[in-house]
Amino acid sequence: MKINLPKKVKRYIGAILAILIPLLSINATAQNKPSVCVTPPPGYLLGGDFGTATETCIGANEATKPINATNATVTSIGQFSSVSYYFGMTDDVDITAPGFSPVVASLNGGIFKGTGTLPAGNHWILQIGERGGQKYLDCNSIRVLSEAEPVADIYTCDGTSVTIEIKDVPENVHDRYIIDWGIGVEETIENFTLPYVQTRTYGGTLAQVSIKGQYQVTSGFDKCTTDPKVETPSQGVAPVLSSLKTTEGGKGVRLGFRNYTLGTEYEVQYAEDNGGSYNWVKLGTAKDGEFEAGGLDENKKYCFRIVVEGYCGAIVPSNIVCGFGLSSTQSSSSDVSLYWDFPTAPGGVPQQLSLNRFTQGCDSCLDPLSLNSKLDTGFSDNNLECGKVYSYVVTARYAVQINGRTEYIIIESEDYEVDPMNGNIKIIPNGVINAGYTSTDDSMIKLVVFSEQDASNYTFFHKAPDEKDFIRIGSGPNTFDDISVVPNSGSYCYKYQVEDACGIESDLSPEFCTVFLSANGNTLDWTDYSFPDNVLTSGPAEYIVEMWDSDIGAFLPAYRTTDLSQGVGEMIYQATTPTLKFRIRAEQDLDLPGFTDFTFPSYSNTVTIEIPANVYIPSAFTPNGDGMNDNFEIRSKFLDSGTITIYDRWGSVIFEGDVDGSGWNGTIRSGEMAPSGSYGYRINGVSLAGEEFSKSGSVSLLK
Incomplete structure (x- = not known):
């Protein structure tokens, strides 16, 4: 059914919707109001309005923002006797649990005031007011809007155009973006879906480009505009991994790299050293040429590289550098044999190879140990003293060509400790x-x-x-x-x-x-x-x-x-x-x-x-007096003793005897010759090994 409304009514409805729709967008978190403010737990009632900002800004370098919540006289309930607030209320918080600890508001001039802190994001604040022994609950929502620059990539792939890619990450919750292409052109991006990609072709030299984010608040777009992200577009350069130091007894690593952009994050990857075949896994994120991490398996050798995502989607990796595998055996408390494997990458012979011994507790006790050549993979130190603790470090320096330039790479083993008296390295039996x-x-x-x-x-x-x-x-x-x-x-x-x-x-x-x-x-x-x-x-x-x-x-x-x-x-x-x-x-x-x-x-x-008794049982015999096969006779090997019983077709016993006897001649108990036919037998015996056995079957009497 179609309803026709007057034009004036339609104009009023349109004006109201124009106001409500942005507000509904801004306060989208209201639909996720904590359940305690919808259905309070036993002992609590709903009520007691309080005041707080609906939006507030948080600086780019701030982790949290102070938030104030206030309560004055409540008309429907009256003045509360006490008020407390919980900042960042969710359904995961149990207000009835013993450990629940809200912020207690202070009373000044008839107004309760509580202050808490919240990070950037959409949050709820819970008020708990008490009057006359009854507790009342109320919740307000607040948006803490970050002024940190948007997370976006600004790059060029061909040197003639610039692409801005606004990332689909939790930090990018802005309602619109302003792009300054650096050539007097500013562009506003609204009604977008992340990730958002925009490319502009330049007729001449590329310019510096910036992007900033804005939020839609109750007053419009004039609040909490972010810091701009400003970059000069480039195609990027692969980093150079220049140093590797094994730490934490083989469980950690410290890396140094060059050719990085200040402030840019680089992914550090590692793989088990399998001799040139790598299964790369992310280890962490590095900045400004340095990285350190732990959590590795001290029993394995690892290789590392640093990668950055290319501006056109390709992964740009650094050179690969692998660590030393250092181990030892100790046959007594006065000597130790050290062993190491050269890194798989970089390959070849190192430019320099050194082994140093440090005596702990002695600042001047650094002893360079003499190696025979740069190809040595082991060293025996026979000059240990009981009660002293030693550390050994193997260092290799490589000169390699990377992107047409000679780069020097330093690889150090862990500080390998030898302390036989304290059992840090046990003597290994070698027999x-x-x-x-x-x-x-x-x-x-x-x-x-x-x-x-x-x-x-x-x-x-x-x-x-x-x-x-x-x-x-x-x-x-x-x-x-x-x-x-x-x-x-x-x-x-x-x-x-x-x-x-x-x-x-x-x-x-x-x-x-x-x-x-x-x-x-x-x-x-x-x-x-x-x-x-x-x-x-x-x-x-x-x-x-x-x-x-x-x-x-x-x-x-x-x-x-x-x-x-x-x-x-x-x-x-x-x-x-x-x-x-x-x-x-x-x-x-x-x-x-x-x-x-x-x-x-x-x-x-x-x-x-x-060996069980071996019993040979014929399947038929012919008791006709011709001297051939006249008896049903059992032959055996390794039989100690045994008996045989013959049955007629009705199950009656017609013959019993020893297995080692002459057998059954075909006569029944009356002395008469049994008629031709099939007769059953059962043999029970004991082998020479003492094993009891039983065999049964049938034999044919033929005439």
Whole structure:
């Protein structure tokens, strides 16, 4: 239905809408009024108007803005006895919680006044007034408008046009923008959607360009105009990463770079050093040629670069620089061996390479250590003194060509601390445990440590198959007999710890495990005879399958293989005894200090395979007196004893006898010959290995 209104009414409605629509836009936050000011919690009522600004400006360098809230006599309620305010009220704030702490307003001249601070943005202020023991709630909204310059990029891609891109970021909440193109042309941007991009082509030289933001408030656009962002358009230059220092014991990095624009933010990226293949991840944001961050994994090497987004959308990266991987081993409290890997980038030979040692607590104790060449990757320092703490730093200087210019890059390792007395660097055991069952006793595992390390005492630890942790089992010289083993329960693993002449205990060594042998039917399976990565091996381990010979009372070799399993079905088939006993002799050739191409043997536990009784049961017989196949006779191997029972077709027993007897001649209990047909049988027996078994089936009597 169409309603016709007088022209005067239409003009009034239009005027009212012209006022209300901007106000509705300005106070859009009203629809998000905190729930306590819509439905108050128990003990509270709505009421008590208060005054505060609807908009206020906050300077570009201000983090927060002081905000005043005031309350005078309330006509409908009367004068409050106390008033407090909460600035920045949201539904996440529980006003009934014990920790809720609003600002208590002061009373002066009959007016309550409270002051709080708010950052830039749209906020709510909660008033809590009390009169006669009753508390009243009310909320007002406020816009805190930032005067900081807009977040925008001003750039040129071709040198003949300038593009302004206003970013879609939380800081850009302006209602319009004023662009000064620097050639006497000013442009106002309204009714836009972020991100907003505007390009202008110049007929001559590019000019300095500026942009500022404005807000629509109750009085128009005349309040809180931002500082202008002013830039001379350029195509940009890639930064140069010029220095890298590893910090925080390998967990941090400090970078320096050149060719930057003052105040511009650059993204710092890092990737694990995999030898030239990089998966770049953002580490942080840098400004003004410096960057420092932590949170890295001290056990990994990293590479870094600095990138800036090109003015035309492309990523402009710096050169790549990688850090040193510095490590050490310490065989005693008087010496340390340092090792490092050259950075993957920049590649090649450094222009300079140095290693410095600092004695902590001594300002004049800086000792440059002599390296043989710029290609050295390690150094042994044999002049440590007990009680002193040392720091080592490796520094490499590279000269590289970047964008046609020679740039010098300095890379420093972490300050690598060596303090054996305080345990900051533990002594690393460098020997090998020969762990295995003895050749004559599989209830004890013998341990022997082969090492040139100067140690006054060894402590041994083992982990049983059903245990998760290593436990101490004893100490003494470099040999130990572990009698706490349970044979055939699984592989036992061992570690050891050394103590030097200064009483310094090492870390636990890597683990060394025994070979565990098991049987699965006609197949022997065993665990591998492996060594830690720091032990040099010559080829794969070899395994000799040995079988016990009861005639000579010793194990004899049967197979040699590099596999971890071996079928023994043929040996079982040809066995002359009901049990076969096996073990594995594992052999591995090792290269150790003082032991070159040395064969390390290790015996596994023993496994006994019990061979079941082998019973041959014919499927038919012909009791016709011709001397051939006249009896239903059972033949067996490794059978200790057994009985056989014959049943007729109705399940009646017609014959019982021993398996090792002459068998059934076809007669029934009455002595008569049974008729031709099929008869059931059941055999119950015990093998020579003591295993009970039962077999049943049918046999055909033929005439």
